[in-house]
Amino acid sequence: MGEIQEKILQTKAGLSYIIRTALPKDAKKLIKYCKEIFSEEGYLLTTSEEYNITVRDEKKFLQSYLIGEGNLAIVAEYNNDIIGFLTFHNGMRKRIKHVGTLGMTVAKDYRNQGIGKAMLSELLQWAKNNPLIEKVTLEVFETNKHAIALYKQLGFKEEGRMIKGIKINDFTYYDVIIMACFT
Numbered sequence: 001m002g003e004i005q006e007k008i009l010q011t012k013a014g015l016s017y018i019i020r021t022a023l024p025k026d027a028k029k030l031i032k033y034c035k036e037i038f039s040e041e042g043y044l045l046t047t048s049e050e051y052n053i054t055v056r057d058e059k060k061f062l063q064s065y066l067i068g069e070g071n072l073a074i075v076a077e078y079n080n081d082i083i084g085f086l087t088f089h090n091g092m093r094k095r096i097k098h099v100g101t102l103g104m105t106v107a108k109d110y111r112n113q114g115i116g117k118a119m120l121s122e123l124l125q126w127a128k129n130n131p132l133i134e135k136v137t138l139e140v141f142e143t144n145k146h147a148i149a150l151y152k153q154l155g156f157k158e159e160g161r162m163i164k165g166i167k168i169n170d171f172t173y174y175d176v177i178i179m180a181c182f183t
Helices: 024-039 055-067 115-129 145-153
Strands: 007-010 016-021 071-078 081-090 099-106 135-141 157-167 173-182
Touching: 007 115, 016 115, 024 055, 024 081, 055 071, 071 115, 081 115, 099 115, 115 135, 115 145, 135 145, 135 157, 145 173
Parallel strands: 099 135
Antiparallel strands: 007 016, 016 071, 071 081, 081 099, 135 173, 157 173
């Protein structure tokens, strides 16, 4: 089961926020959050025009993360608003069930406040306690220096690169760095 214990934490600025399991009832708030995040463009694969999920589909997605033994979805919440979101899912086939991939975002106004670190630390603890998961992986734009520094701080190592893996426009490409951490 993909669940964590709810925690009340503080940002570097002293704001109290909650980290908890994302639930199907969060679907509407998560869609609003994701629309805001994707509109910023920047370091995300999904663009705002590509993000067209319904509340019903988001509820199904979140439910699947609750029941999947190698899945986890976490939200960070401040004043009842979602300010961070992390998902992790493992491989579907027998030979790759021990490996999973994470994706994480933090709302612009709350970045560099320890929220991403807290969510990622929670995931790594969950993965360590999950007998199925042995390795946590991620992909990050080469230009996302803050995220790369955080990942290294928490034990992730670079395993490879996809040269020109991201195409921003006809003239701009970025490498994708593949990183991993063993639990």
